[in-house]
Amino acid sequence: MALTWKPVVDTRDAAALAEFRAAALPAAAVLERDGRKLFRGYSAVHHPEDPYAPVSGIGQGRRILLQDVPEPKQGKNRLHIDIHSGGELEAVVARLEKLGATRIEEQDQGPAGHWWILHDPDTPDYRF
Structure with missing residues (x-):
């Protein structure tokens, strides 16, 4: 059996953060599929060239799941995303x-x- 995995990020607004991450990365923000909301309280950033599961419509492959949580963040994050600019650092920033x-x-x-x-x-201390 092949394993699949994805990082999950807790946030106060999964949909808004998914839109930001999708614009920052070469990805699509997955809020709906075929006109229906995929998750309640969740959103995902999914690479547009990767497949979707045929039955559920959930993205497979490269993706980040964002999860709404009611409580504020506690402590320092241990995850960050490196975006490689290909020599166009100032334009990307x-x-x-x-x-x-x-x-x-x-x-x-x-x-x-x-x-x-x-x-x-x-996330004020989230670095990418």
């Missing part, structure tokens, strides 16, 4: 800022890489 991200810290490690740490609109 500017686009993410327009979507609601905030620049936090620039890192230049010479030959090892150059990047920005950003916060997403939902």
Whole structure:
């Protein structure tokens, strides 16, 4: 039996965060499929080229599930997403800022890489 997996992120607004992540990543925000809501209190970001399960319509392959939770976040997140810009760092960071991200810290490690740490609109200490 082949295993499938996905990271799940707790949030106060799964639909809004899914729209942000889908715009930030090369992905589609999955809120509905064939005109019906897939999950109550959940949303997903799914790579548009990956398949859907034929019966349930749930995305398979590369995806992130976002889950509404009533309580505020406690403590530091241990997960972040690296987005590789392919040499267009400033343009990518500017686009993410327009979507609601905030620049936090620039890192230049010479030959090892150059990047920005950003916060997403939902989680002040979430870095991607």
